[in-house]
Amino acid sequence: MKNNPPKRPLQFLRWFCREDYLDEIEGDLTEVFIKQAETHPRKAKWKFAWSVIKYFRPEFLKSFKNHQPNAYGMYKSYFKIGWRNLVRNNGYSVINIGGLAIGMAVAMFIGLWVNDEISFNKNHTNYADIAQVRYSNFDQSTHTTGGSDGVPLPMGAVLKDTYKQNFKHVLMAWWLGDYSLTAGENQLTAKGEFIEPEVIDMLSLKMLRGSNHALADPHSIILSQTLAETIFGATDPINKTLRIDNNFDVKVTGVYEDLPRNSKFGEVHFFSPWDLWVSANNWIKDSANDWNNSSFNIYIQKHPHVSYEGIDNAIKDIYYKPVARADINHKKVALLYPMSQWHLYSEFKDGRPAGGRITFVWLFGTVGFFVLFLACINFMNLSTARSEKRAKEVGIRKAIGSAKEALIFQFLIESFLVVLLAFVLTLILVTISFPWFNELAGKKLSIPFTNPIFWLASLTFVTLTGFLAGLYPSFYLSTFQPVKVLKGAIRVGRFASLPRKVLVVVQFTVSVVLIIGTILVYQQIQYASNRPIGYNREGLLTLPINDPGYKGKPDVIKNELLNTGVVEDMALSSNTMTKSNRHLSGFNWPGKDPEKEASFNCVDVSYGFGKMVGWQIIAGRDFSEALSTDSTTIIINETAATYLNLKNPIGEFITTRGGQSLQIVGVVKDMVMDSPYEPVKRGIYFLDKNYVAARQIIIKINPTVSAAEALPEIEAIFKKIVPSASFDYKFVDDLYANKFSQEQRIGKLATFFAILAIFISCLGLIGLASFIAEQRTKEIGVRKILGATVTNLWQMLCKDFVTLIMISCLIATPIAYSLMNGWLQKYTYRTEISWWVFVATALGTFCITLLTISYQAVKAARMNPVNSLKSE
Amino acid sequence: MKKYQLGEFEEIVMLTIAILYKEAYGVAIKNEIESRLKRNVSMGAMHTALVRLEDKGYIRSHDGEPTEERMGRPKKYFQVTALGKRAMEYSRETRNALWGAIPDVSPNVKFS
Structure with missing residues (x-):
């Protein structure tokens, strides 16, 4: 082989030379080269190269423009062949397209959801520059850092004055709230x-009526389009008068286009000037200097060129510099909370969004990706499994001159065909199941058919999926060697099916992890909701004391309620049954370690509270109306009793920070008031004889009466005694259940995804199993003739898959364990x-898998060997 | 206007093709010219000439059998066409006519 012409010049020649001359030129040069190479091999090479270069002249150059022949016919043929293949193997096609469509539908739902989440508030032009002012502070009694978006009134003036170079706008505002609007006879409530x-x-409100200065007059209001239409219908709302909360009159000066739903102000339907609110609430004027x-x-809206970090640094000490304006002990730090974080980072850790x-968004994004990935794996598996059937086709195509690239292209086109069909099915599926999804996710989404970005995204998505799903099969199939393939069936060795097996293992690993995850989420919810909560929440109502009219009335209300017979008991408390919010520190007790923290969760209760909610006294006694000394007694919970570390806490005294001495008269079982996942806080129950600290009225409905019957009667009494207060009750049961809502939602979604994952995986298994059974038809026939029973054959066919599932379970167990842990x-x-x-x-997965493949296996094993052997 | 376009090198190539008759393909032509005229012939130049001659219709070509020494590439054989023959004759006649027109007064004209 020494005498071959040098490669590179030859390649160069072939690249530029006209095809009708190439053979001749190459032949001539080779002939000369070979002759010369016999005597001067090195010189011959140089000469060859030089000759090639000399051929590089216009006569021999091929035309580089328009060199491609019209490939339309070829693409048409690809589509035709692809379509025929789909139709002929309709079983596989259904599995393939169906599986892929489900995967894509899930991905699309999640994509739309994620898009909705991350596009929150982005409709505002100044999205990047708007922020709210917050503060964080360190609470010395609990050693925790808290914070709030409620800030003092004078801070606004300081920001507008001292720090004005940073801000375009600094706007004082009241909290978003519901107000009643009255126009003539019409009354409605709007945020x-x-x-x-x-x-x-x-x-950047888009004013449909009125100018951008529509709120300049203190007695003005601008309405959203929807609200304007609801109140005034077709008539012109401008200059009409409205009455807010039956308290002050305003004139409509503008109508703005509704803000999209995924905006913090999406539910807000009117804006009114701050000055109006100040003039209607006298106490605000008194707070003008109260830090x-x-x-x-x-x-605020900052100037685009200043950074949030810069402003944060500048204003962090606003409470204390240049003069100490607030109590130094609270260590308050002001900070900005940018609009981009309002929605996605709404939980705070140490006072900062975290x-x-x-x-x-991340969790569902990952899961959606995995479900789609599973569907793609199906596609790959079925395509490569069926490849042996198409090996002959590939062989012939290659033999008659199809290049590898062309084959890759052909199989990619087939995969795109499948993906496109799946996409159409996806659109149908998604359209059908959207209402259900909206309910699950708590959103109002729809497919944005008219949005070009949606189609662009879908196109990218389809291309990507088609590519992902078709890549492996097309590269695998196109590497077949025509000689081997045409000589006979390809037996590419023991490891040919290895990639396929790996894919099945991956698929089932993901499914098993999801199933285990789902079970554990539900176990956790179950565990927490079965937790003994220390009181009986059945039939308990709670309503806030939110009106001065309640003063001095609780006893009257209680009597009236008891008279109706629908109420078993009523009591008052400083907080709802489901949230503790008062932590006091500085307690002292005999034998206290001075280093030991001395804060307790404190609840003030009226007489009869304990009896009504059904707390369980494990030592001592309840508060007693008969003993006047009980106003200086307390009841503690079990956790507190352990914490105090007293031999017998009953009768012991503990002292408050103010020096008051309180006697412990009872110990109750822990009552779960906060998170059902957290340990109960150490608590002290004080007797609140004169309802000084009472904030909640708690009512127990007579168990023999239904809530629907009792509620109207209770409401009537409240309206009679305190007419100004709203009857804003909540069931303790519901409040408690709310604590699980997030976990419930995760649980529901996890179930949904786990079912889909196992379903898609099984679809793939059906395809694979039926394929393998088909491939081994002859073998099964021969075995049957030699005496194998159906059971034998069934075992033989299932063995492979069962091994794979076993491996998946082994891999999935540690992954699921560490994730869920x-x-x-x-x-x-x-x-x-x-x-x-x-x-x-693992057992469940085995059963499902066996059921799935057994159908195919038994079908194959029961075939009459005569039929399978005579066919060729 | 010239009746027949034929350059000097082109003429040599055509003559060689005629000499080689049935064996006239690229390398053979090159070797023949090199051995008869003792001059180096570049493959590219020769090929260009062949292409031009074929374009003018003076020669035609046909593919031969692929051979071992050319690593499976077929030889391309050339043949002088009738038009080509006339062009050669024309060229020869014009030269002869010119030769004939040289007067005898200068018998020792040196041609080098």
Whole structure:
């Protein structure tokens, strides 16, 4: 082989030379070369190269433009062949397209959801520059850092004055709230915001009527289009008068286009000037210099060129510099909370935004990707499995001159065909199941058919999926060697099916992890909801004391309620049954270690509270109306009793920070008031004889009466005694159940995904099993003739798959364990991860798998060997 | 206007093709010219000439059998066409006519 012409010049020649001359030129040059190479091999090479270069002249150059022949016919043929293949193997096609469509539908739902989540508030032009002012502070009694978006009124003036170079707008605002609007006879409730007039510019409201200065007059209001139409119908709303909360009159000066639903102000339907709110609430004027009254909101829009970090650094000491304006002990730090974080980072850790819905965006994004990935794996598996059937086709195509690239292209086109069909099916599926999805996700989404970006995204998505799914099969198939393939069936060795097996293992690993995850989420919910809560929440109603009219009335209300017979008992408390919010520190007791923390969760209760909610006294006694000394007694819970570390706490005294001495008269079982996943806080129950600290009225409905019957009667009494207060009751049961809502939602979604995952995986298995049975038809026939029973054959066909599933379970167990262990760490009160979950999941997966493949296996095993052997 | 376009090198190539008759293909032509005229012939130049001659219709070509020494490439054989023959004759006649027109007064004209 020494005498071959040098490669590179030859390649160069072939690249530029006209095809009708190439053979001749190459032949001539080769002939000369070979002759010369016999004597001067090195010189011959140089000469060859030089000759090639000399051929590089216009006569021999091929035309580089329009060189491609018209390939339309070829593409047409690809589509035709692809379509025929789909139709002929309709079973596989259904599995393939169906599986892929489900995967894509899930991905599309999640994509739309994620898009909705991350596009929150983005409709505002000044999205990047708008922020709310917050503060964080360090609470010395609990050693925790908290914070709030309620800030003092004078801060606004300081920001507008001292720090004005940073801000385009600094707007004082009240909290978003519901207000009643009255126009003549019409009355309705709408969410609104009292804020300074520049809000129109800041939120880039699109004014349909009125100018951008529509809120300049203090007695003005601008309405959303929807609200304007609801109140005034077709008539012109401008200059009409409205009455807010039956308290003050305003004139409509503008109508703005509705804000999209995924905006913080999406539910707000009117804006009114801040000055109006101030003039209607006298106490606000008194707070003008009060740095300790954190009751106000401040929204800012910064200049684009200043950074949030810069402003944060500048204003962090606003409470204490240049003069100490607030209590130094609270260590308050002001900071900005940018609009981009309002929605996705709504949970705070140490006073700073630190997560929230962003977790779910990631979680669901990952899961959606995996479900789609499973569907793609199906496609790959079925395509490569069927490749042996198409090996002859590939062989012939190659033999008659199809290049490898062309084959890759052909198989990619087939995969695109499948993906496109699946996409159409996806659109149908998604359209049908959208209402259901909206309910599950708590959204109002729809397919944005008219949005070009949606189609662009879908196109990218289809291309990507087609590519992902078709890549492996097309590269695998196109590497077949025509000689081998045409000589006979390809037996590419023991490892040919290895990639396929790996894919099945991956698929089932993902499914098993999802199943285990789902079971554990439900176990955790179950565990927490079965937790003994220490009181009986059945039939308990709670309503806030939110009106001065309640003063001095509780006893009257109680008597009236008891007289109706629908109420068993009523009591008052300083907080609802489901939330503790008062932590006092500085307690002292005999034998206290001076280093020991001395804060307790304190609840003030009226007489009869304990009896009504059914707390369980494990030592001592309840408060007694008969003993007048009981106003200086307390009852503690079990956790507190353990914490105090007294031999016999009953009768012992503990002293408050103020020096008051309180006697412990009873110990009750822990009552779960806060998170059902957290340990109960050490608590002290004080007797609140004169309802000084009472904030909640708690009512127990007579168990023999239904809530629907009792509620109207109770409401009637409240309306009679305190007419100004709204009857804003909640069931303790519901409040408690709310604590599980997030976990319930994760649970539901996890179930949904796990079912889909196992379903898609099984679809793939059906395809594979039927294929393998078909491939081994002859073998099965011969075995049957030699005496194999159906059971033998069934075992033989199932063995491979069962091994794969076993491997998947082995891989999935540690992955699921570490993932779920991480998730459970969030909860202090958590279920144990027990081994049976893994065993049960493995067994369940085995059963489903066996059922899936048995159908195919038994079908193949029962075939008459005569039929399978005579066919060729 | 010239009746027949034929350059000097082209003429040599055509003559060689005629000499080789049935064996006239690229390398053979090159070797023949090189051995008879003792001059180096570049493959590219020769090929260009062949292409031009074929374009003018003076020669035609046909593919031969692929051979071992050319690593499976077929030889391309050339043949002088009738038009080509006339062109050669024309060229020869014009030269002869010119030769004939040289007067005898200068018998020792040196041609080098």
